[in-house]
Amino acid sequence: MIVIFMLIGISFILGAGALVSFIWAAKSGQFDDLERPAEEILFDDFFGRS
Amino acid sequence: MANLANAGPEVYDDRAARLFLWATLLWGIVGMSVGALAALQLAFWPANGGISWLTFGRIRPIHTDAMVFAFAGNAVFAGMYYSLQRLCKKRLFSDFLTSLHFWGWQAIIAATAVTLALGMTQGKEYAEMEWPIDLAIAVIWVVMCINVFGTIAKRRVEHLYVAIWFYIASIITIAVLHIVNNLAIPVGAFKSYSIYSGVQDALVQWWYGHNAVGFLLTTPFLGIMYYFLPKAVDKPVYSYRLSILHFWALIFVYIWAGPHHLLYTSLPEWAQSLGMVFSLVLIAPSWGGMINGLLTMRGAWHKVREEPVLKFYVLALTFYGMATLEGPLLSIKSLNLLSHYTDWTIAHVHGGALGWLGGMVFGMAYWLAPKLWNTELYSKKLANMHFWIATIGLLLYVSSMWTAGITQGLMWMATTEEGLLKYPNFLETVLALIPLYWVRMIGGTMYLAGSVLCVYNIYKTAKAGQPVDIEVDTSNDRHVAPRTFHERLEGKAFPLTALALVAVLIGGIVEFVPAFLLETKVPTVTATTPYTPLELQGRDIYIREGCYNCHSQMVRTHHKEELRYGPHSKDYEFLYDFNFQWGSKRTGPDLHRVGKKYPDLWHYRHMLDPRLTSPGSIMPSYPWLFDSKVDTSLLAAKLNGLTKLGVPYKDSVLQDPVAAYNEQADVIVATLAAEGITATNDLEIIAMIAYLQKLGTERAPDEASH
Numbered sequence: 001m002i003v004i005f006m007l008i009g010i011s012f013i014l015g016a017g018a019l020v021s022f023i024w025a026a027k028s029g030q031f032d033d034l035e036r037p038a039e040e041i042l043f044d045d046f047f048g049r050s
Numbered sequence: 051m052a053n054l055a056n057a058g059p060e061v062y063d064d065r066a067a068r069l070f071l072w073a074t075l076l077w078g079i080v081g082m083s084v085g086a087l088a089a090l091q092l093a094f095w096p097a098n099g100g101i102s103w104l105t106f107g108r109i110r111p112i113h114t115d116a117m118v119f120a121f122a123g124n125a126v127f128a129g130m131y132y133s134l135q136r137l138c139k140k141r142l143f144s145d146f147l148t149s150l151h152f153w154g155w156q157a158i159i160a161a162t163a164v165t166l167a168l169g170m171t172q173g174k175e176y177a178e179m180e181w182p183i184d185l186a187i188a189v190i191w192v193v194m195c196i197n198v199f200g201t202i203a204k205r206r207v208e209h210l211y212v213a214i215w216f217y218i219a220s221i222i223t224i225a226v227l228h229i230v231n232n233l234a235i236p237v238g239a240f241k242s243y244s245i246y247s248g249v250q251d252a253l254v255q256w257w258y259g260h261n262a263v264g265f266l267l268t269t270p271f272l273g274i275m276y277y278f279l280p281k282a283v284d285k286p287v288y289s290y291r292l293s294i295l296h297f298w299a300l301i302f303v304y305i306w307a308g309p310h311h312l313l314y315t316s317l318p319e320w321a322q323s324l325g326m327v328f329s330l331v332l333i334a335p336s337w338g339g340m341i342n343g344l345l346t347m348r349g350a351w352h353k354v355r356e357e358p359v360l361k362f363y364v365l366a367l368t369f370y371g372m373a374t375l376e377g378p379l380l381s382i383k384s385l386n387l388l389s390h391y392t393d394w395t396i397a398h399v400h401g402g403a404l405g406w407l408g409g410m411v412f413g414m415a416y417w418l419a420p421k422l423w424n425t426e427l428y429s430k431k432l433a434n435m436h437f438w439i440a441t442i443g444l445l446l447y448v449s450s451m452w453t454a455g456i457t458q459g460l461m462w463m464a465t466t467e468e469g470l471l472k473y474p475n476f477l478e479t480v481l482a483l484i485p486l487y488w489v490r491m492i493g494g495t496m497y498l499a500g501s502v503l504c505v506y507n508i509y510k511t512a513k514a515g516q517p518v519d520i521e522v523d524t525s526n527d528r529h530v531a532p533r534t535f536h537e538r539l540e541g542k543a544f545p546l547t548a549l550a551l552v553a554v555l556i557g558g559i560v561e562f563v564p565a566f567l568l569e570t571k572v573p574t575v576t577a578t579t580p581y582t583p584l585e586l587q588g589r590d591i592y593i594r595e596g597c598y599n600c601h602s603q604m605v606r607t608h609h610k611e612e613l614r615y616g617p618h619s620k621d622y623e624f625l626y627d628f629n630f631q632w633g634s635k636r637t638g639p640d641l642h643r644v645g646k647k648y649p650d651l652w653h654y655r656h657m658l659d660p661r662l663t664s665p666g667s668i669m670p671s672y673p674w675l676f677d678s679k680v681d682t683s684l685l686a687a688k689l690n691g692l693t694k695l696g697v698p699y700k701d702s703v704l705q706d707p708v709a710a711y712n713e714q715a716d717v718i719v720a721t722l723a724a725e726g727i728t729a730t731n732d733l734e735i736i737a738m739i740a741y742l743q744k745l746g747t748e749r750a751p752d753e754a755s756h
Contacts, residue, residue: 030210031294037209038290041137041280 061519062135063142068422068517069152070128071415074121075505077159078411081116082498084109089494092637093487095668103167105670106637107596111178112166117403118176118266120159125411126270127151127194130217132418133277134201137211139523143200147193154190158183169594170240173629174255176262177231180240184232191225206524212293216273219301223265231258237691238684241590245695248624252632256311264304267402271410272300272339275363278414279346282359288345292338299335307332310381313390314606315619315632322383329381336374343367358433362413365441369405373398388463391602391636393483394455397448404444404497412436412504419508423515432507436500443496450489458483463610471613476639477664484668577750578625580697581741583711586688587680588741591734593629595672602633603642603745616643616746623748626697638669645745650718651725653739675734682708682732714740 090097091106098104135142142148162179165171171178179187198221202214231254234242246254280287287293310325344367347360354360376398380389389395420427427433461479464472473479581589592598605615612618619642624630648656652663657675660667685707693699703710715731718739722729729736 033209034291034294037211038280038286040207041211041277042284042286 060141060522060524062522063145063148064132064422064517064520066142066148066152067128067132067418068512070124070131071418071422071508073152073156074124074128074411075415075501075508077116077120077124078501079498079505080163081113081121082494082501084116085113086491086495086498088113089487089491091670092668093484093491095670098670100671100673102595102674103169105595105672107599107670108167108169110599111171111175111596112163114176115162115166115178116159118262119162121411122267122271122403122407123155125407125414126220126266126274127155128418129274129278129414130198130270132422133213133274134198134217135522137207137214137277138201138205139207140201140205141522143197143204147197147200151190151194151197154186154193158186158190161186165240169596171593171596172232172234172242172244173593173596173598173631174231174244174251174258175598175634176259177228177255181232181234181236181242182240184228184234187228188225191221191228195221195225206522211277212287212290212297213273213277215294215297216269216276219297220265220270220273223261223269223301227258227261227265231255235691235694237687241684241688243628243688243691243695244630246628246630247695248627248630249621251627251630252312252315252624255630260307260311261304263402267407268304269300271407272297274410274414275339275343275366278410278417279343279363282357282363282413282417283347283350283353285346285348285350288342288348292342296335296338296342299338300332303328303332303335307381310386311634313381313383313386314608314611315604326381326383329378333375333378337371340367340371340374343370356430358427358430358437359413359417361434361437362409362416364409365437366406366409366413369401369409369444373402373406376401387606387608388459389455390606391634391640392455392459392462393451393486394459395635397451397455400444400451401448404440404447408440408444408497408501412440412501415504415508419511420515422517423512424518425511425515428507428510428514432503436503436507439503440497440500443493443498443500446493447490447497448493450486450493454483454486454490457486462614465610465613471610474614476614477667480637480668481666577748578622579748580626580692580699581744582714583685583689583703583707584714584737584740585744586692586741587682587685587711588734588737588739589631590688591675591680591738592631592741597641598631598633600633600635600637600669601639601641602636603640604632605640605642605746611640615640617749619746620749622750623746626692628692628695628697641742641745643746645743645747650721650739650743651727653742654722654727654729654735657735657738672735675738676729678734679730679732680734680737682711685711 087097087104088106088110091109095106098106102108131142131148158179161183165180165183166178170180172180177184198217202210202218233245235245236242244251244254276287276293307325307329310322310329313322313326315322343363347354347364350360354364380386380394380398416427416433458479461473461482466472603619605611605618607618623642624632656663657672659671659673660669661671689699689704689707693704712731715736718736719729719731
């Protein structure tokens, strides 16, 4: 039984943490531009090739 | 190279990718070879050479763990370390941690192979390693996490590309799964008992098993796909928005579907139904990924003809789509009743492993090698040949196992007009499959041969080229001012991590609760007694020999099952099964009701050579059980460990376990003596017989009339 309480306890703490961090993530604009990042990965390697 | 990074301009650490790529390919060959040997043994049992560590029960876990942790694992690290640096525009966090990760992981794999061959195993599928190796895995995993999160924290690109999210979700979830599933009490250097027993252990194990497939074999490879596929076709992913949606949907749904591994078992009904529903829902996000991948190749289809890289990606995506449709279908209860425990499951996992995983790994390898050694691929022709051999081998493999699974499933269920089993002799349903086992062996060997071509091709490529340092584009360094703790938290890696973790944990907890509640219900009806010292030693030999790889111990709740094996298994009967042994594949019959079915002598002869009692059997002979004496050195520690876990051993047993042991063993020795067999009470076979005779004999009195 202790195991359930332990797991539920952990998840409550994490749940609260997640909520806060999700607000951070949304606020900081990770999802603002969903076009450019997909293209940018194509141009990462030609720099400085010897 | 390391000092170069400090002195000159920052360069990517591609040594990491080179090392992990080599490890992937070489361990892949080892793992597949062991798989081919296991396949051969099912068609031709003497292929084990009469050597204990080459028998099916020992090598099958070596094969599966090698494919999961060594082949897939190293491939994930190679792909992740290569792409992560570029996506972050940052050299890997620490050269030291990278080396530690690499060598630590290879040592873990080597130690796993050796200990499993020696029979040191927890007997939990895909988590067979004993506790010292589990600890090492946890440490090395943390090393890797620090390396990955360190790189992400110091990245020069604000936006976290979708691949990184897949990596984060994967490594965090695997850490949680690994730890929760492997919690155990050590009772010896390489022996432990899981802290969970019976139904609970089964639940934790399949929560782990299901999600390990999800988060080690699926999500990281989706991350790899979202990086390497656009690179290979030189086009952005078809819909970036879809990829993000697909990511969250997948990780939120995946974790709930675990109970579909336990349909018709002693698991509560509603948990089974929940697992089934979520499995069906899973089709949507899975196909989202597949469609996104395939559409990324729009306009590049003509390149598929010459380009082996793209061929392998097409193969991978096709089989990903197929396996993710097949999986949910197999979790529909009525279909599962037919398919479960048969070779259909084997077909399903190999569609995933050889098609999806193999396709991604080899596609990535052929694309990476020229980059990593700054040259052209040695031979495209050879790579194309590899593709065709692998594809044909794969199709032979999968179609033979589908046929075998459906054939056997139908034979098990077939009844006559009078309602009797049409094939009451289990062995008959096995012998019907032998030709298909040969086909499977050939298919698998072809796949292996293709992989050898790949190793050769990459080796030649590496020899022709030179490793080269690639400079990091530092022009848009976002780290202008030193950042505060607060700002670092805002780096998004943290929130994403936390989110992924929470999604995983909550899914898991809801599944755990029903099983832990069982604890309180069980003792009132139970007739279950703890395993005696002799039976316990026999059980540990059963685990050592890996009998669970061929035998289930779970009669499902269906009348045709009961017709064949006897009354269905009840949850409380497994109360003291520390490290449950329900199994997942019936190459041999279910053993849960085998106790008292045969006389001791039958087991004695059967274990010596199964063909004495069951002509044509493909079960290995176990002659060493008749020479080796039981190692009782750990007996006291074992009983103490189990007592700590709540097993109510009597004081008299705890005080003198050897006396109790001998007393029971002497009875069996006497029974055998009456039949003209001379054996001593310290032989392993005696303990094994005691264990087998105890199985499933303790149903509660009120149910015995069932």
